[in-house]
Amino acid sequence: MESPCAIVSCGNSIVQDLGECSLHCTKNDYGTDFHNNSVLSMFYDQLVDYILKQVYEISLSRPILSRDDFKAYLLDELESETAEALAREQVIVFDHIYFPERDSRDRFDYFKVLKKVKRCAF
């Protein structure tokens, strides 16, 4: 099994050779990150999981939408008023997350995900 991220209570698998997951590892300029072990696409995937964890595991409310459907909504694969309503209710706290530089042309541009959740606290 891969070793988990060095950040306490994170539990994500790490980016190769970095000792931390893509959410917590130190970022470089866009060009460097782009070529570094696909850290940017990993960041996108782990950010989506991080949001799902907050909504489905840490939040006290019981969401009326399935986790898979909400994930599809975050990935822009599902249009759903229920998902939008759920997203509006949530305040997602991004604690100690190291956001990389981004490019809106990338499939894995995380800004698209942040726009979906609407209420973010940094």
Ligand SMILES: [Zn+2]
């Ligand atoms: Zn981590």
